[in-house]
Structure formats: C-alpha cells, structure tokens
Amino acid sequence: LATMGPSTGMAQMPLARLAYGKSIVLPGLLNWLSCIGWDGINSVFGAAALSLLTGIDFVVALIAIVVVQGALGVIGYEGIHTFEKYMAIVLGVMFAVLTVAIVAQGATGTSRTDGLPGADGTGAFVTFTTVVASFVLAWSLYASDYTRYLPQSTSRLSIFWLTALGLTLSAGWIELLGLLVADKATETTVGTIRDILGGGVLGALALIAIAIGTVAVNALNDYTGSLSLQAAGVRVPRVYSAVVVAILGFLFTLYLNSGNLTHKFETYLLFISYWIAPWAAVVLVDWWQNGARVDVRRLVDFGRLHGGAVGLVALIAGFVVSLPFQTSELGIDLYKSGWPVNNIAFDTLHGADFAYVVGFVVAAAVYLGGSLLRGRSTAAAMAEGT
Secondary structure, three states, X not given: OOOHXXXXXXXXXXXXXXXXXXXXXXXXXXXXXHHHHHHHHHHHHHHHHHHHHHOOOHHHHHHHHHHHXXXXXXXXXXXXXXXXHHHHHHHHHHHHHHHHHHHHOOOOOOOOOOXXXXXXXXXHHHHHHHHHHHHHHHHHHHHHHHOOOOXXXXXXXXXXXXXXXXXXXXXXXXXXXXXXXXXXXXXXXXXXXXXXXXOHHHHHHHHHHHHHHHHHHHHHHHHHHHHHHHHOOOOOOHHHHHHXXXXXXHHHHHHHHXXXXXXXXXXXXXXXXXXXXXXXXXXXXXXXXXXXXXOHHHHOOHHHOOOOHHHHHHHHHHHHHHHHHOOOHHHHHHHHOOOOOOHHHHHXXXXXXXXXXXXXXXXXXXXXXXXXXXXXXXXXXXXXXX
C-alpha cells in the first residue's frame, strides 16, 4: 500500500476511491471516526504522563498535548515528516535506555499460555500473534499518506521493505518490553510504568517518552483523519478538517477521563478494526487489476466516481464472515448472548483468532469475482450496442 504513494501522488483513503467509488463514504467515515477515537484514547495516557511529570492539572496537560499534535496535523506532510524523523531518534535513545533498565532488573515477563493443553496453547499463541499483527495492519489505512510526495523514481522494493521493517521492528521492540514487565503491571495507568522503573530519572524518562510518543502518533491520526473525511466526499479544506479531528479528540479524551471509560471504548474500536483487512483486500485486488493504468485525475471529483457496489459488498461480506473467527473482547458478550460472533474461534479453533485472514480472503474473492462479472456484463452490453 505504501508503494502506491509515489506513483500516484495520492493519500491512501482518497486513492481507495479507485476501488470503492462513491461507496468510499463508509470506509472514509469509519476511519475518520477511528482516528478521533484513537486520538482520544492515546491522549488519556499522554496527558496523564505529562501531568505526573510536571504536576500540572490533567486538563492543562491535555491542552498542551492537543495543541502540539493538532498543529502538526494542520501543517501536514512536511511538518509531520520532520517531527517524526527527529523524534524517532529521541524516542529510540529513550527506549534503548529503558530497555537496558528493564532487562537489568531481571524482568522475565509472564506467559499467558502456561498450563494450557496442546490445542488450547496453540490457539492462544495464534491469537497472540494476531494481536501483534493487528497493530501493524492498522497502519495500512495510513500507508501512502506518508509516501505520496516521494519521487516517482523511488524504488518500490525499498519503500516496501523499509516500511515493513520500520513497523515490525518498532512494534516488536515495544511489545517485547511490554511482555517483560507484564507480571509487574497490575494496572494500565502510566503511573504503573513509572513505578516499575523505580521512579527517579528512569521513571521520568518513561513519562517523557509516553508524552512525546502520544504527540507523534496522534499527529498521524489528525492528518490521516482529515484526509479520510475529504475522501468520504465531505467538502472541507484539509486544514479545517485536521482542526476538527483534534478538537473532537480533545473532547473525547475529557469524556473518557471523566468516567474511566478508556478500556470500554478501546474494546469497541478494536472490534470494528476487523474491517481493515477486508478493506485492504479490496484495494489490493483492484490495484492488481487496474493500478498500472489508473488516471488519478478522475478520482478527484466525487460526483464522477462509479457507484462502488462491488467494493462495498466485498468489504461487508469480508467483515461479516470474519465475525465467528474473532476472539474480540466485545465479541465475548455477543457470543454469550447467542450471536454468531467468536463462536467458531471458541468452539472449534481452541481460541485461535483467524478473523483477519478470513476477512481478507473472503473480501478479495468476492471483489475479484464481482469485478470479473461486472467486466463481462459491460463487455456484453457494448457488444449488443454495436
């Protein structure tokens, strides 16, 4: 997906109009809302870290976080690239120090599969890898947003491997650190991380890293969210759209913090994130079919886009069929109520979560079949016309 940027000069969700046509409204609005949601959830931790570090009120800390990330979202591509480039170095050094400190404590983590019999242990392992992969998969919605201004001559292979390695290594590093301290993290507050490190300089360093990391990730949410709203056909300048995302994220953070609702809404966001794999499948299949011949100029005018029924049906089919293969936390309640969610994963697959794979394959097959049938129908109509 990231390799599409230099060859088209377009951001990811606007470029998805090629496959989805006017039906891009659904994924565009879904991603816009998701960006606001994650903006709000991330800011809870970033503002809490800044508040603990400096002693200022949570709301004041939140305003500081939102102003900086919102400004980056408004500035856009160049500002974000510059900020992320330098913060990658700063945060890299910080987390290297924190890694040494955690390992020096003799932290060995804990296993969630201890005592599980063979098949159940395998199922738990599969679900664990799914959770790890889901973090990387979520960024597919942002991919070409941050490669579209690279020269067209940029090697597609280089873009692919640098993107894949950057995501995999950084995510893997932080996730391994999380495993190392999992047995000590009895709560999910930022204060717990500080306490695990014994407070002092190391504890302060962890809080600084959390605050800076929040700005770094939320700047991407603000920018991509603004592009997603435009892609959905809403006529609003990108700058104003970015401001709206930042403000709504700010208000959502206040709401979450007022009632300790962060975990509850996180489960909803994680549940609906299962649409990302089917979405990506449709985009990739369409790119394979038409990407080399795409005229991006015809994607700019929303009114001239095709209906997008095939893409929409494929997206919905992929998501719906994947529901029984999930092991989502929200799905547990639905499963207990008799809904066909999580049931195959729990009843047949020993808790293994294959929803992303199933959703991707089903959506790809439906879109490929539908587009081939559409092509034959068009060809037949043209033949009759002649």
